[in-house]
Amino acid sequence: MQEAISFTPHVAASGIAQILWLIPAVPILASGVIALLKQPKRRTAATLAIGSLGFSLLVASTAFAHVLSGWSHGAAVRETVNFTWFQFGSTNVDLGWVLDPLSAVMLVMVTFVGLLIFIYSTGYMAHDENFTRFFCFLSLFAGAMLGVVIANSLLLLFMCWELVGLTSYLLIGFWYFKPSAAAAAKKAFLTTRVGDVFFLLGIVWLFAQTGTLLFYNGGTGSMEATALGGLLAQHACWGLTAAGAIGLLIFAGAAGKSGQFPLHVWLPDAMEGPTPVSALIHAATMVAAGVYLIARVYPLMSAGAQLHGAILGTTTALTVVTWVGAFTAVFASLIAVAQNDIKRILAYSTVAQLGYMMAGLGMGGVAVGMFHLITHAFFKALLFMGAGSVIHGVHEEQDVRKMGALRATMPVTFATYAVGTLALCGVPIFFSGFWSKDAILESAHGWTVSQVPYYLLVFGAVLTAFYMTRQVSYVFFGEWRGHGHAHESPKVMTTPLAILAFFAVALGAIGTPAWPWFRSFLNGVPAESDLHAFAEPAWLMLLATSCVIVIVGIGLGWLLYGNKPTSAEEPDVLERAVPPVWKALSNRLYMDELYGATVIAFYGWWAKVADWLDRRVWGGVVSAVALLTRLGAELNRFLDANVVNGAFDKGCEELSTGGGLLSQMQNGRVQSYLRILALAIVALVAILIWSRA
Amino acid sequence: MSPLAGYLLVAALLFAIGLAGALTRRNAILVLIGIELMLNAANLNLIAFWRYGPHPEALTGMMFAIFSIAVAAAEAAVGLGLVISIHRHAHTTDLDAMNRMKG
Numbered sequence: 001m002q003e004a005i006s007f008t009p010h011v012a013a014s015g016i017a018q019i020l021w022l023i024p025a026v027p028i029l030a031s032g033v034i035a036l037l038k039q040p041k042r043r044t045a046a047t048l049a050i051g052s053l054g055f056s057l058l059v060a061s062t063a064f065a066h067v068l069s070g071w072s073h074g075a076a077v078r079e080t081v082n083f084t085w086f087q088f089g090s091t092n093v094d095l096g097w098v099l100d101p102l103s104a105v106m107l108v109m110v111t112f113v114g115l116l117i118f119i120y121s122t123g124y125m126a127h128d129e130n131f132t133r134f135f136c137f138l139s140l141f142a143g144a145m146l147g148v149v150i151a152n153s154l155l156l157l158f159m160c161w162e163l164v165g166l167t168s169y170l171l172i173g174f175w176y177f178k179p180s181a182a183a184a185a186k187k188a189f190l191t192t193r194v195g196d197v198f199f200l201l202g203i204v205w206l207f208a209q210t211g212t213l214l215f216y217n218g219g220t221g222s223m224e225a226t227a228l229g230g231l232l233a234q235h236a237c238w239g240l241t242a243a244g245a246i247g248l249l250i251f252a253g254a255a256g257k258s259g260q261f262p263l264h265v266w267l268p269d270a271m272e273g274p275t276p277v278s279a280l281i282h283a284a285t286m287v288a289a290g291v292y293l294i295a296r297v298y299p300l301m302s303a304g305a306q307l308h309g310a311i312l313g314t315t316t317a318l319t320v321v322t323w324v325g326a327f328t329a330v331f332a333s334l335i336a337v338a339q340n341d342i343k344r345i346l347a348y349s350t351v352a353q354l355g356y357m358m359a360g361l362g363m364g365g366v367a368v369g370m371f372h373l374i375t376h377a378f379f380k381a382l383l384f385m386g387a388g389s390v391i392h393g394v395h396e397e398q399d400v401r402k403m404g405a406l407r408a409t410m411p412v413t414f415a416t417y418a419v420g421t422l423a424l425c426g427v428p429i430f431f432s433g434f435w436s437k438d439a440i441l442e443s444a445h446g447w448t449v450s451q452v453p454y455y456l457l458v459f460g461a462v463l464t465a466f467y468m469t470r471q472v473s474y475v476f477f478g479e480w481r482g483h484g485h486a487h488e489s490p491k492v493m494t495t496p497l498a499i500l501a502f503f504a505v506a507l508g509a510i511g512t513p514a515w516p517w518f519r520s521f522l523n524g525v526p527a528e529s530d531l532h533a534f535a536e537p538a539w540l541m542l543l544a545t546s547c548v549i550v551i552v553g554i555g556l557g558w559l560l561y562g563n564k565p566t567s568a569e570e571p572d573v574l575e576r577a578v579p580p581v582w583k584a585l586s587n588r589l590y591m592d593e594l595y596g597a598t599v600i601a602f603y604g605w606w607a608k609v610a611d612w613l614d615r616r617v618w619g620g621v622v623s624a625v626a627l628l629t630r631l632g633a634e635l636n637r638f639l640d641a642n643v644v645n646g647a648f649d650k651g652c653e654e655l656s657t658g659g660g661l662l663s664q665m666q667n668g669r670v671q672s673y674l675r676i677l678a679l680a681i682v683a684l685v686a687i688l689i690w691s692r693a
Numbered sequence: 694m695s696p697l698a699g700y701l702l703v704a705a706l707l708f709a710i711g712l713a714g715a716l717t718r719r720n721a722i723l724v725l726i727g728i729e730l731m732l733n734a735a736n737l738n739l740i741a742f743w744r745y746g747p748h749p750e751a752l753t754g755m756m757f758a759i760f761s762i763a764v765a766a767a768e769a770a771v772g773l774g775l776v777i778s779i780h781r782h783a784h785t786t787d788l789d790a791m792n793r794m795k796g
Contacts, residue, residue: 670791671715671716671788671789678716
């Protein structure tokens with residue numbers, strides 16, 4: 001029985017938490033309005049989109065300030081507003097939203113980075129004829145993503161999650177007239193669907209076990225102690241508890257969205273979309289939604305973990321998350337080394353960094369993974385927008401071999417891109433990427449299960465520094481190898497770059513070991529500054545390791561590529577050194593071919609089997625039934641034509657003859673009527689006379 | 694033969710002549726004349742039965758005959774009016790042509 005939405009908050013929430021729903025609602029509304037606009041109304045569309053997201057940023061900042069002030073008064077803020085969506089029988093399906101440090105941080109990040117990218121898009125898409133459609137989709141995406149962030153219900157999160165997937169599909173295929181873009185959109189949609197099916201299974205299972213999909217609901221939510229205790233007591237299979245099994249299913253969904261191995265194949269292809277889309281959706285926000293999801297359900301993932309002193313032990317689910325993340329980090333970094341498309345390199349780098357985040361979540365907890373998510377969002381958005389600026393400047397060329405020496409012609413882009421690169425490489429002390437990656441490596445070093453992820457992540461970091469140096473050398477150094485003249489991008493594009501570059505440096509300050517503000521904020525404990533943390537041998541060792549990583553990676557890259565490539569046709573240095581390895585890497589380690597040979601081939605075969613079944617078996621049955629029906633019909637027809645029709649026709653004929661005979665008597669001649677009258681009277685008289693006698 | 698039987702025979706003869714005229718003539722006026730003959734045969738019967746009936750002193754039979762003649766006069770006037778109207782309309786008084794009202 002569906003009832004009208006009854007708006008009854010279960011927990012007393014502050015005013016700002018009450019109106020938190022405006023943050024996603026306003027951009028979605030704006031997208032609806034833009035959808036109704038005519039195509040030439042570019043300025044209106046852009047103003048609406050940017051204005052609505054600016055409003056969301058305002059509300060998000062207020063909410064963040066509210067959480068911050070609550071925290072500084074020593075209270076961990078977690079306010080929820082829940083309401084019943086509908087009921088069936090005695091079961092309630094509840095939705096709601098939550099304001100806590102995790103959602104507050106994400107809200108500010110998404111709205112802020114999103115706003116910058118919106119502004120940048122007005123420059124990048126200035127000459128596109130579908131400008132209004134672009135901003136319609138972009139607004140819808142922003143609203144859906146913000147919905148994912150504030151959701152306090154797995155169901156609401158899933159709805160927004162799917163909406164985000166839809167807008168991703170729409171935006172990857174934005175230039176649908178390019179066959180490659182259309183194919184990439186389909187690939188992205190279908191691949192993430194694979195993860196989402198598991199995710200949905202996890203949701204259903206969780207609902208069946210706990211009877212609620214709310215995360216927090218004053219003690220009865222699914223992420224709270226009572227429900228988790230019940231889940232831990234349930235045994236699923238292969239020694240997993242129900243909590244672990246549900247956690248793994250949810251992780252499958254997150255892996256699909258966040259491009260984790262083996263579901264990463266869609267993300268590099270997603271670069272077919274416009275570059276602002278790559279920056280916003282496929283680098284900064286949407287792909288981070290998977291990481292955010294794991295952070296959101298972290299109580300479930302870590303349920304049952306033992307405390308080893310100060311270090312949290314691990315669970316099966318978290319171990320899987322860690323291994324997948326670490327493997328993905330190295331795997332994608334390796335592929336990135338041998339790519340030539342400027343956006344593809346960044347795409348594989350994104351996959352790798354998402355692996356870092358997952359590994360960080362698995363080994364270090366919410367704060368470690370989320371810190372890298374936030375810093376990465378800024379510097380990766382910066383890199384993508386820088387790449388967009390480069391592509392714009394060199395007339396839609398994406399092959400790094402056909403660029404070069406752009407540091408002179410595009411100085412602002414070069415400076416900001418360099419900052420982003422150094423942040424991504426994790427250059428110590430000055431760049432945010434160092435602090436967040438450092439935290440992940442630190443927790444990997446202290447992981448109780450195995451040291452292998454640590455070495456994998458270190459190797460991945462070396463590769464990251466290497467391929468980014470290679471890319472920068474190709475694009476900004478050496479000699480100009482392209483056609484025409486490169487030019488710097490307009491102010492509307494470079495200003496967001498500068499702002500993001502500032503944050504790519506500054507954000508590191510909130511997560512240093514000496515003042516772990518971010519971690520304390522997320523965990524709801526007071527932040528303490530302790531400069532002695534910098535003097536600890538373990539941290540100094542890590543600093544030294546990072547230095548070695550960066551020096552080896554950048555040094556090797558510079559040695560091989562710095563000023564070296566002189567013409568676009570010249571084969572890569574590595575290609576000459578180790579051709580088979582290069583070939584495998586540049587073919588993306590044959591993952592697409594592997595899928596083509598297994599999953600897609602299986603589907604092809606299965607489709608053929610189904611086709612054969614359809615044609616021969618079901619088709620035969622249907623034909624037989626059809627034949628029988630036809631036989632029956634023929635019989636019917638024969639009966640109709642010869643028996644029923646004959647009898648009926650005969651009856652009709654007789655009736656009409658009788659009618660004809662009768663009608664002859666009514667010939668309209670008065671005298672003939674009179675004659676009959678007279679005869680009748682004579683007959684009557686005759687009968688009367690004879691009967692008397 | 695009683696006088697009554699003679700009257701009745703004459704009346705029957707008159708009726709038969711009138712009927713034959715009404716049935717055989719094509720001209721509507723002649724048919725009307727035939728009908729008048731049959732009416733007068735009936736009037737003759739009325740008078741005859743009254744005169745030789747059980748109460749000849751009462752004037753019932755005469756009254757009947759007078760009413761009948763009055764009605765016949767009215768009927769003849771209506772009938773002739775109809776015939777004239779038909780003649781104006783169809784330029785004929787042939788009854789066989791008057792079959793428009795056939796169903």
